[in-house]
Amino acid sequence: MFWIGVVLWCLVGGELGALTHGATNLGSGGGVVEFVLGINLVPWTALVAGGLLKAGSRRRAGLDVKGPTERALARVESSRAVSEGPDHLLRLDLTVVPEGRPGYRVDAHARVNVMDLAHWEAGRTVVVDYDTTHPWRVTPLVHPDGAWTGRAALARIDSAPTTSRVSEPPAGRGSLRVYWLLPLLVGAAAYLLPAVLA
Structure with missing residues (x-):
């Protein structure tokens, strides 16, 4: 579940890359398509990816396991x-x-x-x-x-x-930030670099 969330979060980065590239090229037909697809897909993919990452990180930290x-x-x-x-x-x-x-x-x-x-x-x-x-x-x-x-x-x-006072510990916040930020950057770079170099 966690790694599926990471892959989907990488896809969100690609969609953000498409949105950015499309926004800077609205004069062309391809730019409009990229912009429209990006703006429609990003919220839904991010919602699913974020849910899977959050649930997966809780499971990895053992916070969903119920004890006696x-x-x-x-x-x-x-x-x-x-x-x-x-x-x-x-x-x-x-x-x-x-x-x-x-x-x-x-x-x-x-x-x-x-x-x-x-x-x-x-x-x-x-x-x-x-x-x-x-x-x-x-x-x-x-x-x-x-x-x-x-x-x-x-x-x-x-x-x-x-x-x-006892409370639920955070589910590895530091490492979770890496799992949120790194796939976004990789996905955006994977989309933007070929588009910019072309």
Whole structure:
């Protein structure tokens, strides 16, 4: 998937080369054709190539691999609605406290019915599932089973320091820039050099 994206991104460079060459030669019929084809093909090819590069880079970095999940209690540090309706989407700042491990801060989202919003106010204890290998993947449980609901009602959780916050790492940003820029330049050069030298 990743290398297909690189090849398509190289094609985008060629299409940009055709667009540029056509724009500088609009007086000829061939220049108009290059310009029209380039301006119509570039957005669609770039969209597909960019999606494949992004998804492929996430897969190469192991960010799409799901690990085992465990259940834990979490303290709501802050809660803010980011959409409205019968079910609100909440952006949560949580302190997650795994069994036998230190707590950590993480951002999460939960879709909550308007009648249940009081259970998600700051300072409340909620139940979450978290990925043990990627701890930033946290799924708040809106309706946990009875045993966990009872534990949440009795628990008192201290806030973890903000320095303990975990988040998804960037997918190799430096190397990804090379994979975006280099194919563009190669594709553009492959199209423009023969056209200029002819």
